[in-house]
Amino acid sequence: MDTPYTIPAPVQSPAPIAARAAARIRRSFRQIRTENVFKNVLVITGLLLVILVLGILLTLIVQSLPSIRLLGLRFLWGKTWNPVKDVYGAFPFLVGTLLSSFLALAISIPFSISIAIFLGEYHPRGWFSNLLKNAVELIAAVPSVIYGFWALAVLVPMVRSFEKSIGVQQPLGVGIFSSSLILAVMIIPYAASLGRSMIQMVPSPLKEAAYGLGATRWEVIRSVVLPYTRSGLFAGILLSLGRALGETMAVTMVIGNTSILPKNIFAPGNTMASVIANEFTEADKTVYLSALIELGLALFLVTVVINIAGKKIIDRFTHE
Amino acid sequence: MRTIKGSLHAALLLAVLSLVSCNTGPETVSLIGAGSSFDNPLFSKMFYEYYRSRGLKVNYQSIGSGGGISQLINRTIDFGASDVPMNAEQDSLSGAAVLHLPVTASAVVLSYNLPEVTEPLRLTSEVLAGMFLGRITRWDDTGIAACNPGIHLPAVPVVIAHRSDGSGTSNIFTTYLARVSEPWKTIVGRGSSVNWPAGLGGKGNEGVAGLIRQTHGAIGYIELAFAMQNKMACAKIRNRAGHFITPDIASITAAANIPIPADSKISLADTQAADGYPIAAFSWVLFYKEQHYQHHSAERAAAMVKLLSWMIHEGQRYSGALYYADLSPAAVSTGDAILRSVTYDGQPVSFNQK
């Protein structure tokens, strides 16, 4: 229907010329209208996404009002979580969440980037790389319950012997460190997959120019590929971090679940998401339920702060 | 290309339509219930047998006792199941009278990891409270030794294992401790989730069991069915009458053989029965007394009452094999009275007690 504008062949009579010209003008207007409609649809989609997240924020606030009214800001730095006496303090869980997520991110970044480079640069094609690609995506598909069980059965004893060998005071095996390890495994696919797609899309002329100047493989990667894909890699890392912040099931099985502030990374702790998951179905008081939802709200706000800060850091790196 | 895409679309449409029409046909009554995960294995067996013999489908999901109660309050389910009776706040939120029908009884056992001790450990309520309060920190403490004459206890630290997730099991155990120990009552209290003064949290029974198995000197509380399924060592607890009782199905049923109030909301913790295990509790099915609310039909009400009556009579025969305790005769007769009081539009709902 919408064919590109072509110069018409010479015609004989004036009326068909005028008619065809009018038809062309109508087509152009219709085309412009369709384009506008489509552009509006795009903008509406963007708006919809923002409204969705605002809606989530609003629902969280409304549902946590009873607990906000009762506790106020003490919620954020209170150190005791006592459902029986209605004393709710989220601070130990905040620390646990941040510690385990960032530690997991730190552990997983070398692995994610390595996979991304390996599959994007060294082996972009072939049955072998397909196998590895599928394996990485499969990591994301394993239910977190299974990760939790496996971590409890296999990872925790290994961590316990490791703790004994380095002389930790109470070698329990469960703790922030174990949960960071299993989290690191779980969040690898997000940065790896996005990073791999980005690295694969680096235009060949850029790389060939660098090779032409005599660069080695490593130098091409370091000075051409990685800077070009910087924003994509950071986006993938942010996705991984998001996943780590929100993970519940696997973490809750190996983190030790105490409401005491963890003293070091080998101590047991707790995260906000795992507390919500553990206690939501059994909460029997309105205040208790809304305190748990307020915990969700706190996690939401923490995610906002981390994302804004992360974006500022990324902007500084990509625009220098 | 176009024909492949077209045929793919057609196939997709056909698949979707056939799936959606999977469940059309005459709207047969089916019931939906939710709540305690402790009851889940027993209910799955009971409802399966009921479906085989009477043809009624029951969809029960274990989302937790608290979840069952809140869904009942929101009227999204027909009946809830809980290891804990509704508290005053939940009663006021529900807006109408909710009946509690005891359908089975559970027990909380204390399991421990002391391979040196070959006979079952004996514990009193004072010792238990002391350990869980963090006051008794070693196994060779005089308090523990006093209950276990002749048994050599190792000089190992006591590691407490408790539930990290809210659970009816925690509620039963802390209710018992609050009843028998004044310090526990003031410092910690009772609930599905409490602020444990000592120890590590494990998720679910298997989390606690895992902690116990992996830590020498650990002691924790788990459900009887779990302990028996996994052949874990259980301690004998001294009851109010002074006897050290081994937790098993007989001692739980005995614990429930006491006078039961008409609304059946009684805690069996620290039971007065002479041979009853002291850390036991009923598990209740909850439903509205007046069954006509929102779109709830008379057929559903009748079907549910028939189901519940079956559960406390014929259904009990499936308990033993799954390590659940039978209801005591006192509980069954209280249950019958409760079922007779269910009404629809003020009229008692009829059901035959075959």
Add this chain to the structure above:
Amino acid sequence: MQKNHVKYRIGKSRAFQILTTVLAFSCVIPLVAILLYIIRAGISRINWQFLIHIPKPVGEVGGGIANALLGSVIMIGMASVIAIPLGIMGGVFLNEYKKTRLAYWCRLSVDILQGVPSIVIGIIAYFWLVKPLGGFSAFSGSVALAIMMLPIIVRSTEETLKMLPDSLKEAAFALGMPFHRVLLKVILPVGFSGILSGVMLSVARITGETAPLLFTAFGNPYISGDPTKPMQSLPLLIFNYATSPYKDWHDLAWGASLVLLLWVLFLNIFTKLITQKWKVQL
């Protein structure tokens, strides 16, 4: 002198390659370990009966995961239908209107969404869809899952499109093509592999999610295809059975996990086979 320096650089490059290879493969070790763990525990339960029967209670021989398998397929299908178009359009929007304020807030919102715990999304879906409508339904579960898919699809679409050279788009416009045609016929096909990998990753993620379905789809011990009624899904079944005290329910859970992983694998391979001819290499 020059030669030694060159050797040093080549050596560094070789060392980096070895490091990358070693790190890349060590990621697969936990996956293989978990697979072995599941296979050892669950392979004994998998047979044809397992796939076409509904679960039986404890102590009964037989029983399977048919209701969960069907439920998972239906709910993931519905979630994909909701999330994929929305996600791709969102990614396109973020790329087209890069510098606007709305794009900044949209990008931020999507990244925040990725960090919301799955149980909170389930709770939100409960308050938005289940409570007002008075009952649990597979549809509300699909909505919760779709919300979880969105961030991954949006971000990978946006980043993929960002990497495409502007010359492609400008050439298409110069030929007089309207915008939606440029998008559908030129840009999306070229960025197809990146977008597809984002989609497959998001599908893989929601296949294993339990928490959002607890209060929305609720679960169902019988086979049901009705989106307005509760429905069972594989991860829910796995969670319920794995956390029970009975060994044969544990075996059922591991068998179901194995089926779930195999299914994701086959879905990946199947999708790649079908979409082979739609890819355009730059």
